[in-house]
Structure formats: C-alpha cells, structure tokens
Amino acid sequence: MNTSINIAGVSFKNPIMPASGTFGSGQEYSEFIDLNQLGAVVTKGVSYYPWEGNPPPRIMETASGMINAVGLQNPGIDVFLERDIPFLQKFNTKVIVNVCGNTVNDYIKVVERLSEQAIDMLEINISCPNVEHGGIAFGQEPKMVEYITKEIKKVANQPISMKLTPNVTDITEIAKAAECGGADALSLINTITGMRIDVKKRDFSVANKTGGLSGAAIKPIALRMVYQVYKAVQIPIIGMGGISTTDDALEFIMAGATGVAIGTANFNNPYVMLEVIKGLNNYMGENGIEDLKEIRGIVD
Numbered sequence: 001m002n003t004s005i006n007i008a009g010v011s012f013k014n015p016i017m018p019a020s021g022t023f024g025s026g027q028e029y030s031e032f033i034d035l036n037q038l039g040a041v042v043t044k045g046v047s048y049y050p051w052e053g054n055p056p057p058r059i060m061e062t063a064s065g066m067i068n069a070v071g072l073q074n075p076g077i078d079v080f081l082e083r084d085i086p087f088l089q090k091f092n093t094k095v096i097v098n099v100c101g102n103t104v105n106d107y108i109k110v111v112e113r114l115s116e117q118a119i120d121m122l123e124i125n126i127s128c129p130n131v132e133h134g135g136i137a138f139g140q141e142p143k144m145v146e147y148i149t150k151e152i153k154k155v156a157n158q159p160i161s162m163k164l165t166p167n168v169t170d171i172t173e174i175a176k177a178a179e180c181g182g183a184d185a186l187s188l189i190n191t192i193t194g195m196r197i198d199v200k201k202r203d204f205s206v207a208n209k210t211g212g213l214s215g216a217a218i219k220p221i222a223l224r225m226v227y228q229v230y231k232a233v234q235i236p237i238i239g240m241g242g243i244s245t246t247d248d249a250l251e252f253i254m255a256g257a258t259g260v261a262i263g264t265a266n267f268n269n270p271y272v273m274l275e276v277i278k279g280l281n282n283y284m285g286e287n288g289i290e291d292l293k294e295i296r297g298i299v300d
Contacts, residue, residue, distance in 0.1 A: 001284045002291040003277075005039070005258050007236045008159035008184035010120050012039040012094050012259065015292065016249065016277050019240045019263030020044060020098035020123060020163070021070070025084040026091075032270040035091045037277060042261060043084065045100035045125050048109045050076035060196050060205040065215025065242070066264055067194050069208035072100050072128070077113050085117055094120040098163070100128050104148055108155055115157040122158050123238075124148075127165040127190045139165040139190075142177035149181025159184035161238060164229075166192050166218075171225045172232040179233045187238040187261070188229060189222045215264040216242045223255055230256025230297055244272060246279025256297040 003014040017040040018026075025043045026035050035041060053073025060067045074080070080097075088095045097119050101107040111122060126139035126148060138144050139162075149162055162178040164171060166189040175186055191212025196205035222241020230237055239257030243249055244265035252260050265272045280292075289295060 001281060001289070003280060003284070005292065007161070007238070007258055008121070010094060010159060014039040014277050014280065015253070015258065015260045016273050016280070017042050017094075017096065017238070017259060017261050018266060018273065019261040020096075020125065021068075021072075022263040022266045025080075025088060027084075027087060029266070029270055033274055035093055037274055038093050039259065039277075040094035040096050040120070041088060041091070042096040042123060043080075043088075043098050045072045045074055045098045046077055046080045046110060046114075047072065047074055047100050048077055048106050048113075050074065050079070051100075055207045058206050058208065058211070060211070062194070062196060062213065062215070062217065065213055065217035066267075067196055067206060067211035067213050068191070069206040069211030071208070072125075074100075077110050081113065081117065085119070089118060096121040096123050096161070098123045098125055100125040102128060102130065103132050104151055107148065107152055111152055111156050115155060119158060121185075122152075122156055122160045123163050123187050124152060124160055125163045125190070127163065127167075137165055137167070139163075139174060140168050142173050145174055145177040146181040149178050149183050153182040161185035161187045163187040163190055165190045166221060166225055166241075172228050175229040175233050179235055183235060185236045185238060185258075186229060186233065187240065189218070189225050189241045192218050192221065214242070216244060218242045219248060223251055226252055226257050227255040227299070243276075244269075246276050246283060249276050249280060250283060250295070253292060253296050254298050258296065 194213030219242025
C-alpha cells in the first residue's frame with residue numbers, strides 16, 4: 001500500500017500533519033509521539049518581529065469545538081531560526097513553516113529569511129489583518145490574495161501553500177486568485193469567526209470579543225469548502241477543519257484533499273495523528289486500495 005503523497009514536487013510519507021498553531025514546532029508533542037511517523041510538521045505562525053498576541057482570557061471551549069483569540073503569539077523569526085529549525089532537523093519528516101504578517105513587506109522579510117533554510121514548504125497565513133488597508137484580512141480580497149501570492153513567489157525558494165480564510169462569500173474566488181498568483185498549493189480552512197458570552201459575568205468570554213472557532217463543529221463547512229475548491233482549481237489542497245478520526249480524514253480525501261491537517265483534536269488527544277495514520281493503513285488494506293489517489297476526489 002502506498003500512503004505517500006506529492007505536493008508541488010515534495011514527497012510526504014503519508015498525508016497526515018498538524019494544523020498550524022496547534023502543535024508549536026513539535027517540541028512538547030515529541031514527548032508523546034514519534035514525529036518521524038508524521039507526513040509533516042507544520043509550525044506555529046512565524047512573524048518577522050515578536051508578537052505578544054492578545055490579552056487573556058483568549059481560549060474558550062464551545063459545544064464540539066473551541067474559540068481561540070491567541071493572536072498568533074510567537075517570538076519572531078530570529079528565535080525560530082535559532083531554536084526551532086535545529087530541533088526539526090533531527091527528524092525524518094517534512095517541515096512546513098507557517099508565515100504571518102500585517103503588511104506585505106512583513107511576509108516578504110520572513111520568507112526571505114527562510115529561503116535558504118532546510119525546510120520543505122511554506123504555508124502563508126493570509127487570515128492576518130492587513131494594517132495597510134484598514135485591518136481587513138489579506139485573504140478576504142481576491143485581488144490582494146493574487147498580489148501577495150505573486151510577491152511571495154518572487155522571493156520564496158520553497159513551494160508555497162496559501163492558507164485560506166473561510167470568512168468570505170465565495171471561497172472558490174479566493175482559491176482561484178491564489179492559483180492565479182502562482183500558489184503551489186492551498187490550505188483550507190482556517191478558523192471561522194465566532195463568539196461566546198459569559199452570562200454570569202455579562203461579558204465576552206475572550207478578551208478580544210471574537211475568536212476563531214475550530215473543532216468538530218466546523219467540519220461540515222470545511223469539507224464543503226474543500227470539495228468546492230477541488231472542483232475550481234488545479235493545484236493540491238491540504239484540507240483541515242474539525243478532523244479527529246480516520247473517517248474524518250477519509251472524507252476530506254474523498255472530497256479532494258491531498259494532505260490532511262489535524263488541529264484542535266491534538267489538544268484532547270496528542271496521539272490522534274498516529275491513530276489516524278494507522279487507521280488509513282487499515283482502511284486501505286481492508287478495501288484493497290493500493291494508493292490514496294484511487295479515492296482522492298472520488299465523490300462527484
């Protein structure tokens with residue numbers, strides 16, 4: 001059986017990887033699981049300067065999910081290169097670095113610093129607020145998506161996957177704009193904007209008022225968007241959004257995803273990715289499937 005996948009010329013031993021922001025760079029999880037068994041490690045977002053993130057409280061559980069308003073807290077590119085890259089190089093797995101920024105130049109500077117590093121792919125988080133255009137997320141304007149993708153491609157030495165926000169009217173327009181800009185792949189979906197109110201305190205549950213909803217609650221929406229984008233573009237998709245079981249992963253593959261990223265489920269079960277990898281192998285063996293290509297995008 002062949003569980004390997006290929007995205008933009010990069011070969012992964014299997015399609016399973018963590019969703020950015022739920023796994024750090026793998027240091028803590030490496031105490032529980034063998035990172036060598038993963039298809040890839042996807043890092044937490046890396047910015048040019050250190051970001052403090054939002055004030056607490058910034059995480060709150062919801063029915064079948066969670067809201068986070070962490071705000072992409074990270075120590076910046078200098079610490080990442082000194083601390084995280086050497087750690088990740090110890091493992092026989094692919095490395096995808098998530099990049100975030102508030103201006104186009106922010107992204108460019110991080111991508112330039114990463115261009116000579118021993119990493120396999122970049123994932124560009126375009127759900128960040130564009131401070132040069134009134135705070136609307138880069139990923140909500142098709143023209144901006146195409147522009148920032150083109151600018152990043154000019155300086156990137158690794159393939160890039162544009163991570164798409166679901167907080168738009170038509171996800172396929174955003175996906176096609178990224179493809180036109182030269183994206184090598186697409187990652188979707190990012191979290192859906194949500195809110196909780198504490199009725200005892202009569203105040204918002206997170207200090208930022210709103211946050212990103214993730215977990216099982218968003219899976220049907222994510223699955224629908226992956227299917228729509230698969231039908232609209234010709235580049236590979238890394239699907240994510242509420243995946244916690246082998247069946248969940250299979251649904252995304254059958255909807256058209258090449259890679260499968262698991263996020264929130266890692267918080268309640270650090271072994272979940274290894275369980276899904278084992279489950280995929282069992283499913284293929286039980287159903288006589290030699291290659292995941294046989295079932296990718298099989299629904300029509």
